[in-house]
Amino acid sequence: MKLNIDHLAAIVLVAAIVSLGVLGGYTHAVPQAIIGTSLLGKYIGGNWNQVYTYSGQGMLSRSTFLQGFGSNSLKFANFTDSLGDILQVVLVAFPSHSAAVSYAKQNLIGSLISQGKLSIAVYQYGYTEIVQGVYGNEYIMITYIGNTTMPSVSSIEALATALLTGS
Structure with a gap:
């Protein structure tokens, strides 16, 4: 069978669509994590697994x-540790x-306190x-649900600050 330009264009188009996941359904590729488990250990302690x-x-x-x-870009990560604690991070x-x-x-549970920028x-x-x-145009929410011991709120604040400011 001889491939002409129409066949070749169709094959390239289908390959591109499949690679984007439109025809391929759920893709099992893990996107870049918002946060590594070692960073969680640094700020919160414990051994975390990405779920x-x-x-x-x-x-x-x-x-x-x-x-x-909606159409806002975001990163989300869900983790659990050996004690069954759950940590969720969303950065929008x-x-x-x-x-x-x-x-x-509009979605605060506490009061928003300004600390510079x-x-x-x-x-x-x-x-x-x-x-x-x-911070700037980025919003972060970190939720920690424990079952016995809890990290200090200041350690979760420090984690949020590090993720928002890159420091």
């Missing part, structure tokens, strides 16, 4: 929570600083700790 990560537009995620971020890039602050204020809110109840932050 799930997602990187892309919120509306394309399988999670209804992440879909709520909004179009502007004001959009990030607006989202944070960084704004942080903290919520603690029982074995749940939530830290939310805004």
Whole structure:
């Protein structure tokens, strides 16, 4: 069989679509993690295992929570440790600083406190700790759900600050 230009173009098009996952269904490739387990150990301690990560537009995620971020780009990671504790990190890039602050204020559990260019809110109840932050046009939320011992909130704040500011 002789391939002509139409056949070759069709093959290239199908290969491109499959590589993008449109025809290939769920892709098993793990996107770059928002955070490494060694960084978790540095700030929070313990041995963490990555359960799930997602990187892309919120509306394309399988999670209804992440879909709520619409077309904004985000990174999400879910971890668990040997004690059964759960840590979730979501980092969202909004179009502007004001959009990030607006989202944070509408969805805050605590009070947003400004620390220079960084704004942080903290919520603690029982074995749940939530830290939310805004830096520039980025919003972060870290949720820690424990079952016996909890890390200090300041260590989760430090982790959020490091992820937002890159320091």
